[in-house]
Amino acid sequence: MMSFVVRSKTEDSVKCEVVDGGELKSRRHLNVRGKSATLPSITEKDWDDIKFGVENKVDFYAVSFVKDAQVVHELKNYLQSCGADIHVIVKIESADSIPNLHSIITASDGAMVARGDLGAELPIEEVPLLQEEIIRTCRSMGKAVIVATNMLESMIVHPTPTRAEVSDIAIAVREGADAVMLSGETAHGKFPLKAVKVMHTVSLRTEATIAPGEMPSNLGQAFKVTSHIITYEM
Numbered sequence: 001m002m003s004f005v006v007r008s009k010t011e012d013s014v015k016c017e018v019v020d021g022g023e024l025k026s027r028r029h030l031n032v033r034g035k036s037a038t039l040p041s042i043t044e045k046d047w048d049d050i051k052f053g054v055e056n057k058v059d060f061y062a063v064s065f066v067k068d069a070q071v072v073h074e075l076k077n078y079l080q081s082c083g084a085d086i087h088v089i090v091k092i093e094s095a096d097s098i099p100n101l102h103s104i105i106t107a108s109d110g111a112m113v114a115r116g117d118l119g120a121e122l123p124i125e126e127v128p129l130l131q132e133e134i135i136r137t138c139r140s141m142g143k144a145v146i147v148a149t150n151m152l153e154s155m156i157v158h159p160t161p162t163r164a165e166v167s168d169i170a171i172a173v174r175e176g177a178d179a180v181m182l183s184g185e186t187a188h189g190k191f192p193l194k195a196v197k198v199m200h201t202v203s204l205r206t207e208a209t210i211a212p213g214e215m216p217s218n219l220g221q222a223f224k225v226t227s228h229i230i231t232y233e234m
Contacts, residue, residue: 001120031120033095041071050075054084062089062112067096072107089146092134093117105137110144112181117149128171135175147172148181152198156189166202173206 002024004016041063042050053061063071072088079086090097090104093114097104105111113134119127131147138145151169152161172180180203185195 029117031117033121041065041067042075050078053086054079054082057084058086060087060089060109062091064091064114065094065097065117066090066092066104067094068100069103069107072104076107089144092130093121095121098122098130101134101137105134105141105143108143110146110178111138112146112148113177115147115149116183131172132175135172135177139176144178145176146179146181147177149183151180151182152185152195155185155191155195155198159191159194161195161198166198169199169202170206173203174210 001020002018002022003020004018006014007017008015050061061075063075066072072090075088079088087109089110089112090108091112091114092098092101092104093112094117111134113131115127115131118130122130135145135147151172152165154162154165169180180199182192182195182199186192189195
C-alpha cells in the first residue's frame with residue numbers, strides 16, 4: 001500500500017509528498033484517513049447493475065462503504081418492490097460505519113469484515129479488535145458474517161501460505177465467522193485452486209477442534225441465509 005501526505009491543494013488538484021512509494025496504477029482506490037467520502041453509497045451505475053442482478057436472480061448484493069442503515073433500507077425497499085428474494089450483505093470497510101455498526105447490521109442480512117480498506121482508514125492495530133466485535137455483533141443477531149481480504153495474500157505468488165495466514169484463518173473460524181473469503185488469491189493469483197484448498201482444509205480442521213458448547217451463539221440462524229446457496233464440495 002502506498003501512502004502520501006497532502007502538502008497543498010486547489011479546487012482541482014492536490015500536491016502530495018510520497019511517504020511509502022510504489023507503482024500508482026489507473027483507477028486505484030484512495031482512502032483519506034479522517035475524512036468522510038461524499039460520494040453516494042449506491043451510484044447511478046450501481047442501480048443499473050442492481051437491476052441487472054434482479055433480472056438474473058442473483059443471491060446476494062454486497063454494498064460497499066456503508067456509512068449508515070439508510071442505504072440498506074433503500075436497497076431492500078427497492079428489492080421488495082421488485083419482488084426479489086435477494087439478500088443484502090454490508091461491507092464494513094470505513095471508519096464512518098463503526099459508530100453505526102449495530103443499526104447497519106440490524107438492517108442487513110449479514111456483514112463482511114472488509115479488512116483491506118478498514119485497515120487503510122483506521123490504525124492497523126484496531127482491525128483484529130473490530131473483526132472480533134463485528135463477528136460478535138452478527139452472532140448476537142443471528143446474521144451471517146464473512147471475513148475477507150489478505151487471508152492468504154502470499155499465495156498470490158507463492159504455492160504455500162505463511163504460518164501467520166493459517167493462524168489468521170483459524171482465528172476467524174474460532175471467533176464464529178460463517179465464511180472466509182479469498183480475493184486477489186483467486187482473482188489474479190498464480191495458485192487459485194491451492195489457495196481454496198488451504199482455506200477449506202484449515203477451516204475444517206479448526207472447526208473439528210471446537211467443542212459444541214464453545215460454538216458461538218445463533219450460528220444456526222446465520223447459516224439459514226447461506227446453507228441453501230453454499231453447496232460446493234472440495
